[in-house]
Amino acid sequence: MENVSAYAIEVKNTLIGSVSITGTLNQVFSLHFCDLDHLIGKHPGWVPGNGEKSAVLCSAVDQILEYFAGKRKVFSIDLNIDAHTPFQQHILAITRQIPYGQTRTYSELARLAGKPLAARAVGATMANNPIPIFIPCHRVIGSDRSLHGFSAPDGITTKKILLKLEGNNLVGNKLA
Numbered sequence: 001m002e003n004v005s006a007y008a009i010e011v012k013n014t015l016i017g018s019v020s021i022t023g024t025l026n027q028v029f030s031l032h033f034c035d036l037d038h039l040i041g042k043h044p045g046w047v048p049g050n051g052e053k054s055a056v057l058c059s060a061v062d063q064i065l066e067y068f069a070g071k072r073k074v075f076s077i078d079l080n081i082d083a084h085t086p087f088q089q090h091i092l093a094i095t096r097q098i099p100y101g102q103t104r105t106y107s108e109l110a111r112l113a114g115k116p117l118a119a120r121a122v123g124a125t126m127a128n129n130p131i132p133i134f135i136p137c138h139r140v141i142g143s144d145r146s147l148h149g150f151s152a153p154d155g156i157t158t159k160k161i162l163l164k165l166e167g168n169n170l171v172g173n174k175l176a
Helices: 036-044 055-068 086-094 106-112 119-127 156-165
Strands: 007-014 017-023 030-031
Touching: 007 036, 007 055, 007 156, 017 055, 030 036, 030 055, 086 106, 086 119, 106 119
Parallel strands: none
Antiparallel strands: 007 017, 017 030
């Protein structure tokens, strides 16, 4: 993101606490499960600009709030995943297409990417998803229908909240 102004904006009081979204005037490049002060603390020297100046970030906030209110099932935000390898970009693009309320396994995503033996690489891509929720890695589960890791601070608990919001039935750490 050299020579590009970065902006950040915070969405407070969601079902999972505060989230901070970063991007440019035209694209979102990350979503963090924390408030802006914590985000800036994790990135010393980075002082983001005023997020309200970015129409795409304001739209992202509106869409996240609609999602948590149960009113939005598809996001229409321009995302930037250019920093990732072509394989990771492909996996993130496939993940973005998983419909609201549905899930896919790591193995299914690997097959869809034309790399049927790459389930672990899919898992690594999910673990490093820069824009969770917009790229719904919470919808990716194990072959045994169990919930595996999630990059949010409360991990599986946050994943459960998001899956339940979308109407999935859970028994313990498995989809029913």
